[in-house]
Amino acid sequence: MRLETVSVIGGGAWGTALAQAAAMAGRTVSLMARDAAQVDEINTSRTNVRYLGAQQLHPAITAAIAASPADIVILAVPAQSSRVALGALDPALLAGKPVVLSAKGLETGTLERQSEILLDMAPDSIPFVLSGPSFAADVAAGRPTAVTLAGDDANETSALAAALAGPSFRPYAADDRIGVEIAGALKNVYALACGAVEGAGLGASARSALIARAYAEMARMVSAMGGSATTLTGLAGLGDLTLTCTSAQSRNYQFGMALGRGQSVEAIMAGGAKLAEGVATTPVADALARSLAVEAPLIQAVHAVLSGSADIATVVAGLMSRPLKRED
Numbered sequence: 325m326r327l328e329t330v331s332v333i334g335g336g337a338w339g340t341a342l343a344q345a346a347a348m349a350g351r352t353v354s355l356m357a358r359d360a361a362q363v364d365e366i367n368t369s370r371t372n373v374r375y376l377g378a379q380q381l382h383p384a385i386t387a388a389i390a391a392s393p394a395d396i397v398i399l400a401v402p403a404q405s406s407r408v409a410l411g412a413l414d415p416a417l418l419a420g421k422p423v424v425l426s427a428k429g430l431e432t433g434t435l436e437r438q439s440e441i442l443l444d445m446a447p448d449s450i451p452f453v454l455s456g457p458s459f460a461a462d463v464a465a466g467r468p469t470a471v472t473l474a475g476d477d478a479n480e481t482s483a484l485a486a487a488l489a490g491p492s493f494r495p496y497a498a499d500d501r502i503g504v505e506i507a508g509a510l511k512n513v514y515a516l517a518c519g520a521v522e523g524a525g526l527g528a529s530a531r532s533a534l535i536a537r538a539y540a541e542m543a544r545m546v547s548a549m550g551g552s553a554t555t556l557t558g559l560a561g562l563g564d565l566t567l568t569c570t571s572a573q574s575r576n577y578q579f580g581m582a583l584g585r586g587q588s589v590e591a592i593m594a595g596g597a598k599l600a601e602g603v604a605t606t607p608v609a610d611a612l613a614r615s616l617a618v619e620a621p622l623i624q625a626v627h628a629v630l631s632g633s634a635d636i637a638t639v640v641a642g643l644m645s646r647p648l649k650r651e652d
């Protein structure tokens with residue numbers, strides 16, 4: 325497998341950061357962005373100010389309106405846009421190619437994971453999933469980060485991890501695509517909850533209890549969906565759950581904080597909130613939990629708050645009055 329050139333689809337925070345990581349790893353990178361002014365800015369000023377502030381971008385990155393053919397494709401658009409973005413690409417760009425899926429979300433309507441969407445749209449591509457504790461600003465600035473890269477073939481996954489590894493970006497190869505995808509999607513749901521705990525002033529103890537019970541719930545979901553709960557001990561599980569559930573830098577956590585302060589979803593959206601993937605993923609996760617008969621009180625609680633069917637005080641009281649049980 326030749327792994328020299330990289331084509332990143334999506335010129336937002338994460339696409340630009342992953343382009344930067346790939347360039348720092350020694351790859352030649354093309355970055356597809358929809359906005360001509362943004363393309364011009366990246367190629368001339370070497371910045372993408374809207375998403376990454378004054379961060380200077382590596383000279384090996386070239387931006388363009390159209391996606392370029394490359395050895396590796398990285399898809400970095402919001403989870404709800406992946407299908408449309410893939411459908412707009414020349415199928416030859418994806419055929420037989422490793423496609424790294426980096427969005428953290430489940431699709432509304434189909435309830436699909438990102439790699440299921442890819443295989444619907446480009447059945448002859450080779451899916452990989454990248455997830456873990458990694459804020460775009462950290463990755464782009466070259467601050468140390470480690471992530472999980474999961475694929476079906478161990479040798480191909482290790483080769484791809486090596487091609488994307490740089491001095492500050494360390495991918496660990498793994499084989500549980502399902503577990504990694506579910507962990508990445510669900511941690512955003514729990515980050516909404518943890519942000520709400522902070523916004524509502526419920527205390528640090530409540531937040532840590534929530535993280536621990538979220539981990540247990542996530543393990544039930546992953547197992548029911550055919551992944552391995554062991555995956556959650558790694559970067560895509562524990563690593564990302566703790567990052568996103570404890571940091572006000574997380575957009576999902578920020579959205580949750582606003583909910584906790586009593587703002588409605590509509591008001592938060594109208595206020596120009598940044599992308600918070602958990603908002604779209606929560607009803608999907610709730611539907612999946614119900615269809616698989618997985619006990620998921622935290623997902624249900626977040627869904628109730630987002631849908632306006634209960635306020636935070638009511639869902640907290642409900643969670644605290646559930647029948648006592650053993651921890652296992």
Ligand SMILES: NC(=O)C1=CN([C@@H]2O[C@H](COP(=O)(O)OP(=O)(O)OC[C@H]3O[C@@H](n4cnc5c(N)ncnc54)[C@H](O)[C@@H]3O)[C@@H](O)[C@H]2O)C=CC1
Binds near residue numbers: 334337339401403429
């Ligand atoms: N920002 C971060 O720190 C991280 C983000 N992610 C994940 O990456 C995904 C993308 O997030 P961000 O880049 O942060 O969002 P963003 O809001 O910064 O950027 C999204 C970009 O996607 C583009 N886009 C949307 N639909 C498109 C389409 N159909 N075709 C081409 N481009 C399209 C938008 O124009 C925008 O440039 C999300 O699932 C997020 O959870 C994962 C790890 C870290």
Ligand SMILES: O=C(CO)COP(=O)(O)O
Binds near residue numbers: 456512564574575576
């Ligand atoms: O996934 C992320 C960090 O690993 C980014 O989280 P937010 O999308 O909540 O900012």
